[in-house]
Amino acid sequence: IHNVIFDSSLEASKLVAQEIANLIQLKQELNETCVLGLATGSSPIKVYEELVRLHKEEDLSFYNVVTFNLDEYYPMDKSNIQSYHYFMHEHLFNHIDIVPENINIPDGTVSNEELHQYCIDYEMKIKAYGGLDFQLLGIGRTGHIGFNEPGSHLNSGTRSITLDHITRVDAASAFLGIDNVPRKAITMGIGTIKNAKRIVLLAWGNNKAGILQKSIEGEITGNIPATYLQEHNNTTFVLDSEAAQELT
Numbered sequence: 001i002h003n004v005i006f007d008s009s010l011e012a013s014k015l016v017a018q019e020i021a022n023l024i025q026l027k028q029e030l031n032e033t034c035v036l037g038l039a040t041g042s043s044p045i046k047v048y049e050e051l052v053r054l055h056k057e058e059d060l061s062f063y064n065v066v067t068f069n070l071d072e073y074y075p076m077d078k079s080n081i082q083s084y085h086y087f088m089h090e091h092l093f094n095h096i097d098i099v100p101e102n103i104n105i106p107d108g109t110v111s112n113e114e115l116h117q118y119c120i121d122y123e124m125k126i127k128a129y130g131g132l133d134f135q136l137l138g139i140g141r142t143g144h145i146g147f148n149e150p151g152s153h154l155n156s157g158t159r160s161i162t163l164d165h166i167t168r169v170d171a172a173s174a175f176l177g178i179d180n181v182p183r184k185a186i187t188m189g190i191g192t193i194k195n196a197k198r199i200v201l202l203a204w205g206n207n208k209a210g211i212l213q214k215s216i217e218g219e220i221t222g223n224i225p226a227t228y229l230q231e232h233n234n235t236t237f238v239l240d241s242e243a244a245q246e247l248t
């Protein structure tokens with residue numbers, strides 16, 4: 001892992017957005033599709049803001065972009081304002097020229113009976129595009145990436161998982177109480193993420209400092225899934241100074 005530490009998350013987010021824009025435009029020159037893996041949550045919001053600005057003010061087009069989101073709560077309606085489906089449209093997709101058919105977000109409305117096959121199909125669809133060119137990540141206080149909670153296997157694929165208690169506590173305020181936070185989610189696996197050609201993990205603020213120290217400097221363990229990124233050869237952790245404060 002390679003770390004870069006910025007004074008401000010805004011400055012950092014703009015640079016990450018620029019890297020994504022450069023990749024999209026390089027792929028346009030090559031007449032290729034650009035396959036992006038995307039995250040929700042607070043960490044990537046300013047990256048999406050900057051991508052929207054680049055589209056509106058600097059002619060960045062997303063016509064060749066296909067996206068796969070990491071995860072979605074289960075069960076979850078698309079119209080629910082807590083859904084990751086809603087989040088992505090609100091922060092990015094409604095404001096850019098992406099082809100709607102090119103947007104892939106795990107579907108929190110599939111039935112229990114269909115769920116297993118649905119996850120296999122999501123994984124196969126990513127593979128059919130040749131894998132992810134770029135994966136954007138955040139990190140949870142459990143060390144989760146996507147919703148790969150402690151105990152996740154190195155080679156895991158897209159699947160349904162049970163959310164960790166700490167993850168549900170952290171989501172409680174958005175859901176107006178922990179009882180309203182779903183117990184399950186659909187997530188890309190560690191294996192799915194690790195197959196990405198390039199990975200950028202974003203983390204801001206001192207409440208992430210402890211888990212980042214363990215993720216970057218600790219031994220590789222399924223108890224802290226983000227440690228698996230230590231074995232990926234093209235991963236950058238982009239941090240602000242508060243998030244980096246426990247690194248040695």
Ligand code: F6R
Binds near residue numbers: 040041137140145146
């Ligand atoms: C979201 C996701 C999660 C978040 C993580 C951090 O799609 O996969 O792993 O990235 O929970 O969330 P924030 O950025 O809200 O601190």
